[in-house]
Amino acid sequence: MNISLQNVDKVSAVLTAQIEKADYQEKVEKALKTLRQRVNMPGFRKGMVPMGLIKKQYGTSVLLEEVDKLLQEKVGEYIRENKVNMLGTPLPKENNINFETDENFEFSFDIALAPEFNVELSAADNLDYYDINVTDEMVDQQVKMYTQRTAKYEKVEDYQDNDMLKGLLAELDENGNTKEGGLQVEGAVMMPSYMKNDDQKAIFNGAKVNTVLVFNPSVAFDNNEAELASLLKVKKEDVAAHTGNFSFQIEEITRMIPGELTQELFDQVLGEGKASNEEEFRAQIKEAIAKQFEGDSDYKFMIDVRAYLANKVGKLEFADGLMKRIMLENNKEKGEEFVNENYDKSLEELTWHLIKEKLVEANGIKVEQGDITDMAKETTRAQFAQYGMINVPDELLENYSKEMLKKRESVEALVNRVIESKLGDALKAQVTLNHKAVSAEEFNQMFQ
Structure with missing residues (x-):
């Protein structure tokens, strides 16, 4: 088998592979013998089909398969041994080949070559x-995170920033009274520190247990549907129907007490x-x-x-x-x-x-x-x-x-x-x- 490479220009070449009958004949014969042992054909016992029939029915496909394997193997070897700096894979050209009549074959491939260039770096760069x-x-934030992992939660009487509140949330009418048929959420939980509106957040400053406060959730949370739906226990699409004031009776205030910086920590x-x-x-x-x-x-x-x-x-x-x-x-x-x-x-x-x-x-x-x-x-x-x-x-x-x-x-x-x-x-x-x-x-x- 003869393989050659002809440069077209600096970045492309044509690789030609010439295959003669002697290159593939032994492999084809061996493959046909192996196939004969497996083929079932009416009128013949398994393994006893005449070789002539095997060659007639399967000869071309076996030839094509063996030539293809040989081509891939030898072309790959040539590229590696000759250190062809190829990009991608060889692209077959239009090869006029008839596997049913020809015994010798010539295949040509277009090859994209990597461009030649120099690159180096030094102290001048x-x-x-x-x-x-x-x-x-x-560092403070990281240390705080560690102390929060060992934090304790205590019930307290007055609200400070970052405390968690639990209580009764009730929708009010335009006169400030509990709205008939309005929303009421028992055991509603919220943290005013997460409110987007500072004026609404300030309503809770210093609040104590059992205090009843009036605020507007929609304003407080900047009409965020997800947050409002979670607080009011309604679907997102229903949030827009509850944009007025609500009362909130504080039943419980929970404060996180960070852990101490101990040797154990x-x-x-x-x-x-x-x-x-x-x-x-x-x-x-x-x-x-x-x-x-x-x-x-x-x-x-x-x-x-x-x-x-x-x-x-x-x-x-x-x-x-x-x-x-x-x-x-x-x-x-x-x-x-x-x-x-x-x-x-x-x-x-x-x-x-x-x-x-x-x-x-x-x-x-x-x-x-x-x-x-x-x-x-x-x-x-x-x-x-x-x-x-x-x-x-x-x-x-x-x-x-x-x-x-x-x-x-x-x-x-x-x-x-x-x-x-x-x-x-x-x-x-x-x-x-x-x-x-x-x-x-x-x-x-x-x-x-």
């Missing part, structure tokens, strides 16, 4: 790196012995928040690297006609309109993919099984950290990561994250970083 400030307020959150007082506890919390922000900063850095290198490399040349055919082949159900609308965007993604491949190779980045396992654990740890769970037992991390590694799509995502992480570290060491301190709000606005 300056890129911004955003260090997100961890404020005392962030420190050990529960951070692990035993990691902090022995509030100052050490807050320092560890600040460090944990900073660690989460570091991942966000690295993510932004790689976005900026991508834009910087795309501009540095410039617009690459692609075999547009072939690339559109490949894209259409992969999106047959979406059609040519989809290809035309998304082609430019797909080239942007492909350009970054090619740039990243070169950088990965240039920096000798490899992904080992241990890297994937570690990334699975780190991903799991980060997910728990989002909910304030810092001290996650190793056994739990192990179990969660093992489940993650059972799914092929999860493994692929982890491999990509390992590559991004290692590449990011390598590039940060090569370029000149312009460290810029920003607030979390300023950082988030960069993505809007």
Whole structure:
């Protein structure tokens, strides 16, 4: 079997494969013998059908199948061994072949080649790196969340902000009297601190148990159908029929009393012995928040690297006609309109993919099984950290990561994250970083 590659231009080529009878004959004969053992044909015992009949009935289809397998195998070998930097898959040209009469075959394929370009980074390249400030307020909020987990709930006599009220809610008429046939909700529960209107919220300031107050739920909750339907115990579509004032007789006031910052809490959150007082506890919390922000900063850095290198490399040349055919082949159900609308965007993604491949190779980045396992654990740890769970037992991390590694799509995502992480570290060491301190709000606005 003879395979050759002829360049049409810098980004396209034609691959030709010539197959002779000697290349496939043995495989075809073997396949027909195997088929003969399985075929049931009227008038013949199983396995005893004359080979002539087998060849007459199945010879062409078997030939086609074996030639196709041989073609895929040898073309794949040729591309790998000759390091053909191909994009997508070979696209068959119109080959005038008759499998019923021909013994020798010639197949031709259009090949889209990756464009040649150079890319490198050095200390002469300056890129911004955003260090997100961890404020005392962030630490306060996190500490508050931990103390709320161990909070107690007490019944009190007077209302303060964030207390929960329970009582009788009754609809009033235009004269301020209980409306005949109006809504009444026993054991209605609400938290005035969640009201949108400050004037309505102020009505509850300093209120005591057994106090009867008058307020307007529609105004208080800014006509939010979901909140009003929940409070008034009606369907959303019926909320509009109850826009007047209501009385609320306070039967019960419940206050959350946050837990104390004890050694037990420190050990529960951070692990035993990691902090022995509030100052050490807050320092560890600040460090944990900073660690989460570091991942966000690295993510932004790689976005900026991508834009910087795309501009540095410039617009690459692609075999547009072939690339559109490949894209259409992969999106047959979406059609040519989809290809035309998304082609430019797909080239942007492909350009970054090619740039990243070169950088990965240039920096000798490899992904080992241990890297994937570690990334699975780190991903799991980060997910728990989002909910304030810092001290996650190793056994739990192990179990969660093992489940993650059972799914092929999860493994692929982890491999990509390992590559991004290692590449990011390598590039940060090569370029000149312009460290810029920003607030979390300023950082988030960069993505809007």
